[in-house]
Amino acid sequence: MALPSHHLTPQEVAFICESELITIVPRQRLGSLNLISIDTRPLVPPQRADVPLWLAVFLRKQKRCNIVPPDWMTVDNLERLVREESETSDFSKMPWRWMEVAEILLDTCAEDLISPSDIALHIRSLRELRQAKIRASMPEAINSAYIKINLGLMEICEVQPWVSKVMDGLRKIEGEAGSAAARKRREEGEDEDEDMEEEY
Structure with a gap:
């Protein structure tokens, strides 16, 4: 059975965007993470690191990093x-x-x-x-x-x-x-x- 073909919705596009890499400045030490799409290196303040946007947002909400625009x-x-x-x-x-x-x-x-x-x-x-x-x-x-x-x-x-x-x-x-x-x-x-x- 074929999947229905449709245009991406803005919500789907925003979800896809969350895999973009963005730079953060960690506030706390965090070990490396083995994620599906990427393995992050250990996060050591104040060294900058590139992580997926969704992870940056998650850590930012917990006040564990600052995001570098x-x-x-x-x-x-x-x-x-x-x-x-x-x-x-x-x-x-x-x-x-x-x-x-x-x-x-x-x-x-x-x-x-x-x-x-x-x-x-x-x-x-x-x-x-x-x-x-x-x-x-x-x-x-x-x-x-x-x-x-x-x-x-x-x-x-x-x-x-x-x-x-x-x-x-x-x-x-x-x-x-x-x-x-x-x-x-x-x-x-x-x-x-x-x-x-x-x-x-």
């Missing part, structure tokens, strides 16, 4: 990205899972971020600017075989159901137009055959 998630860098997005028609290059990582870190460890309210504001601005660009680029995407845009996984997840419906509608219209054209060609061919028969 990614380099791109600073106010200065986000301001630059917002400026780039607003000044050019191209999409800025963002990490594959930027939206999910930002949301999880803002929700779970805002205390570890410098100016979390500014970061949240810039993330929202980036999201709105990029969504506007996606909507503006749809006519070009529809009229071409493919379109190259730098989107993150969550952005693709959000736009995919809508784009799929639009593309299905266009295929249906093209199919109907093709059927009508074929019918017209058949009718014209039949008319020509009748004229030839009358001449003979």
Whole structure:
């Protein structure tokens, strides 16, 4: 029996994102962990270590570590990205899972971020600017075989159901137009055959 095919939901995308590695600064010693996806080395304060995001969040909630935000998630860098997005028609290059990582870190460890309210504001601005660009680029995407845009996984997840419906509608219209054209060609061919028969 085949599994039902469906688009990833935002919740599924966020769950997948939790396997991303992120840097932490342990507050307590912790032995190495043999996890399914990765074996962590012993955590020794104040040495930084890379662990899966879900583990970082778990340890942070227990106040056993501090999370080091990614380099791109600073106010200065986000301001630059917002400026780039607003000044050019191209999409800025963002990490594959930027939206999910930002949301999880803002929700779970805002205390570890410098100016979390500014970061949240810039993330929202980036999201709105990029969504506007996606909507503006749809006519070009529809009229071409493919379109190259730098989107993150969550952005693709959000736009995919809508784009799929639009593309299905266009295929249906093209199919109907093709059927009508074929019918017209058949009718014209039949008319020509009748004229030839009358001449003979």
